[in-house]
Each structure stands twice: as C-alpha cells, then as structure tokens.
Amino acid sequence: MNILEISDLTVRFAEFLAVKDLNLSVKRGEILGLLGPNGAGKTTTIRAIFGMVPYEGEIRNYASSVGWMPQHSPLYLNLTVEENLRFFASLHGLKNPKERVEEMLRLVQLEESRNRLVRNLSGGMKQRAMLACAMIHDPELLILDEPTAGVDPPLRMNFWEHFQRLKDAGKTILVTTHYMDEAERCERIVMMRAGEKIAEGSPEEIKRFAGEETVMLWVEDMKGSFRILSKYYDVSLNGQISISVKDAPSELPKIISILEKAGIKVLKSEIKRPSLEDVFLRLMEE
Amino acid sequence: MLERVSGVFVKEIKVIFREKRLLAILILQPVILVSLFGYAFSGEVKNIKVAVVDEDSSDLSEMLISSLHSTDTFSISYFTATRSELMELIRLGKVHAGIYIPKGFQENTNKAIEVYVDESNYNVAATAISKINAMTASLSKKFFGGLEVEQRFVFTTKSRMIDFIAPAIIGVVIQMLTLILSSSSISREREEGTLELIFSTPLSSSDLIIGKFLAITALITVDVFIVVALAHYAFDVEVRGSLPLLLFTQFLFLTGTIGVGLIISALSQTQLQGIQASMIFGLVSIFLSGFFYPLESMPEGAKTISYFVPLTYANIAFREVMVKGNGVEVIFPQIVVLSVYTLMSVAGAILALKKVMGGGSSV
Structure with a gap:
C-alpha cells in the first residue's frame, strides 16, 4: 500500500525542465532512496511534494503526518537547539513536548549542546539538530534531503541505524543521498538523471538490470582461451581472462564447457558482481 | 590587477x-525622492482655510476681506458672527486661522485686527501671520496712521517649535521603527531557508502573519511608551488631551504599519529589497x-495620494489630541480610517504570503 504517489510530475523554471513526467510511489513502511547527481531533480521533487514549487501532475499523500529535513539545515540560528525543537513542536501542535524534546536530544546526541545557539554548532551538529526537528512530531513519513551531508562516518552509521529502527517501527522514509553505501541500505532506489527517472528497484534488481557481471578465469592457455572466447563474448585479458556477461552464474558453465571442448583446462573461476557505484556511474554516462 | 578589478x-x-x-528600486528611488524633496521644499503654503468675523462692515474691512480673497494663500471658508464661533471652528480643525475685525476699526485706527492661528x-x-502682516502693511499705506494687527495663538501656551511638530515626529518615529522591524521579517526567513x-508543517499563512504581527506589536508598543515618555520628560512636550x-x-x-511592513516583506525576495521598499513607502x-x-496646499494629485497615506490620519489625530487637547468626538474619523487600515493591511499580508508560498504545505 502506497503512502505517497507522484504521477506525471513536471516542474519547470522558466524554460528549464527540472523534473519531467516523474512517476513515483513510496510504499508504506519502506526506505526509498532517491539517487542522482546534482541537478537530477531530487530536491525539486521534494519541494514539489511540499508545494514549494508550482508543478504539473499529481501528488497524493496518504500519510497522517510528514517530517522534512531539507538540505543545509535551515534552522533558527539565534535560537538554541532546544528552543528550535520546542518551536517546531509548537508548530505541530504538541501540547507537552518536554519528553519528546528530551528523546530527540538523546537520539541525535545533542543533550550536552541543548543550550548552544545553532549558529555556534558545527555542520554535523546542525544536521543532527535538523533531524531532531524533522522528527519532533513522530511523523509517519519522513522526507530527508541528504541527511548525512557533512556528518562524520560514525554518526552517519548512527543515523542509518536509527532510520532502520524507524522503519522497523512502521515508519516510511524517502531519502536522497549521494553515498552509495547509504543507497545500498534502502529497500528500493529510484535513480534520476536530468529530471527523469532512469531506474527503479531494489539495489540488487538495479545492479542486475543495469550492470553487467564479470566472470574471471585463470586458465593454462591464456591467449588461446582469449581467442576462442572472443568469438562469443566481450573479453579482456589482464592477468586473467575477464568476460562481461548479463547473468554470470548461468553463463559460467557454458564458458567452461567451450574451453574444455577446446582442450583448455580451467584452473580457477570467480564471479564479480558490479557495485551500485559502478551501475550508477554507468547509467549517468549513458 | 586591471583584470581583477574589471x-x-x-x-x-x-x-x-x-x-x-x-534594479527597479535603483531607478525609481532617485526619481521619487528627488521629486518629493523638490516638491516639499520648493512649494509655498496655499489655500489656508480661514474664518472671518467682520463687526465693522466698513470700506476698510471690505478691502481687507477682498485682499484675502485675491491671494491664493487664503481660502475664506466661513463668515461668522462672533469671535467664539470663530474659535470653535479653529478648535474643530475646520479652519486654520481666523480674522476678527472689531467694530470701529475704520474709524479708530488704534483698534487692532485680531488674527487667531x-x-x-x-x-x-x-x-x-506673515501674509496677513504683509496685507495690512500694504493697506496701511492707503490709510493714514497705519493698521494694528494683534496675533493670538490658539491652543498653545508655549511658542516652541517642538510642541507643534512633536506629534508628527512621534508618528514618523513609530512608522520607521515598525517598518524596519516588519519589512525584513519574512524576507529574512526566506533568505535563511526557514520559511519553506x-x-x-501545519502552519498556515495566517498563523505566521498573526504570530509575527503580535510579536512586533508588543515590541513597538514598548517603543511608543519610550518615545512619548522621552518627548514629555526630556523635552517637556505636553499632551493636552487624553x-x-x-x-x-x-x-x-503602528498595527496598520506592521501590516504594510509584512506585505512588503512577503513580496520581497531578500531583506535588502524589503528594507529598501519600506524606506520608499516611509519617505513618501x-x-x-x-x-x-x-x-490644503498640495496639488490635487498629491492630495489624493495623501488620503491613502496612513501617516496623514495619524498626524492629524496625534496633533488634535496632543496640541489641541481634543477628544474622540473630533478624531473619530481618523480612528475609523486607522482601524480599517490595520484590518486591510494585515489581511493583505496574509493574502500576499499565501500567493507567494502557494498556501504552504501540500502534504
């Protein structure tokens, strides 16, 4: 069941088409990653969801509450961390936010800095304060625009562990990111380029769909093997024989059989799957 | 170096x-300001409304009245029978000056014209005063012995400029303070990204405008007390009315001006734009x-614009209460206009913000 549905979304800035006919649905309880280079239209899509830019198409939201963590953490610089949290709690109509504020401060590890002005916080601390403000009302759907930009690796891990806990508690997260290891943690990914969706699926599906696998062979007669296999496959020779195929597990027995028929013994074989980064870079180049 | 500078x-x-x-402000501002400064400081006061009491009904009084008619400095609005009626017209602000010509004025040149201003x-x-003195001096040449003019000031006991201009200064100060605070309020949030x-959140345009409006009202109200107290205690400015x-x-x-400031702020992309636009509004x-x-002395076009300037009504009301000691019965029209002004400007700010933000969140 979907919590957010976007149909034929188009966003124009004068002549520039920032998002073009985007169809996207976020399933209740999942972590959906929006992946793409700068200018792909990720942030514009999010701003359209919040009605901040004029758009064509339809956006249907079925969540009872939504939390938003924009890029660059636009908090009130002359308020303390706690004052910001209390302010956002008031905007969401939280009657007695004391406990929730404490919980959020603990979560983002800012208990010690609760009375510091936001303007005096480091970039990573501002991100943490922003995340706490976005979650202050315990939203059903959390929309995070590059939440870990400027956050150090241990805290990034901490953020994602928390996102996972939120997901386990039934929350839904739509997150944009540049980090491939973060994208790997999403259940589904939507890749965007120049305002258009170019791939959608689980990280594994996307890797299978868009990336070629590599079969690596170590054989007795390298040159002979290279000559024979080149008739059938895209082969390269670099210390071992590398063969690019769509589905390596099913192709490997066929390859071995071809070589054995030619009297060449296979000493060792390995299958190398592409990383999400390989797929991402390939799709962006196309 | 040349490359870098260029x-x-x-x-x-x-x-x-x-x-x-x-860019629009850069082009419009000098045009507006130079026109206004030129207009304000090069013109002369015209069409001063006067009331006349002519107890003498003589050739000389006729000549004086026709002199008043012949100049565009004065506009005779009323002929009254008694001096007290004339004073009442000044008190109610229907005329700015009154001329009392006593019986026997022509016969006895020792009897002076009384000019009430x-x-x-x-x-x-x-x-x-200066025009009437000039007129009587001119008439004196035709009459042996000269004419006496007695100046009588209405409303004031002290002849200090600060007493006359204090109400207007207070109005201007309130306006400037209010505009500075309100005109950058929303544009600052837009620049810093907090507005989006x-x-x-579930916050609506009206929630935001009303919240900001109340906060700025509270702050400027404190300022108003400071300004009035300072004028009174430091400069001995009197408040003759309530x-x-x-x-x-x-x-x-101040509440109406906050509304205007918030409209300007909602429509400005940056704080600088907001402050510049509010300065133009303030100066105009x-x-x-x-x-x-x-x-009364303004050309018709300028006069029409002045009716849409809230400071016009504020100045009148402050002057009536502070200098003349008048009450609600006299400044009621100004109270009505300023109340409407507040309602319209606050509603205008809400609509402007709704239009700019598309009514806020769609989720």
Missing part, C-alpha cells in the same frame, strides 16, 4: 542587473502626510 566590476554590474527588483500646524501658522521549512486616547491611536497606527508617507506641507 572582473569584479563586470560581475557587480551583471549581478545588479539580474536582480530585477533591486492654529499653531498646531507650524508652517500654516507662520505663513498665515516552517511551511512544511493620554490613553493618544496611546490608542498610536497603537492603531512623510512627504505626503502633511509633515512638511499642509494637505
């Missing part, structure tokens, strides 16, 4: 030319509100 020069010009609103408007009072963020009534009209004026208000130049 690089900066070209960049600056391009940046300014691409900020359309800033409303000193609550300093420019008008000074012009009226708070509109992703102090609560004065504070109430000042409150109405000052020049067209009767601060320098009485409304």
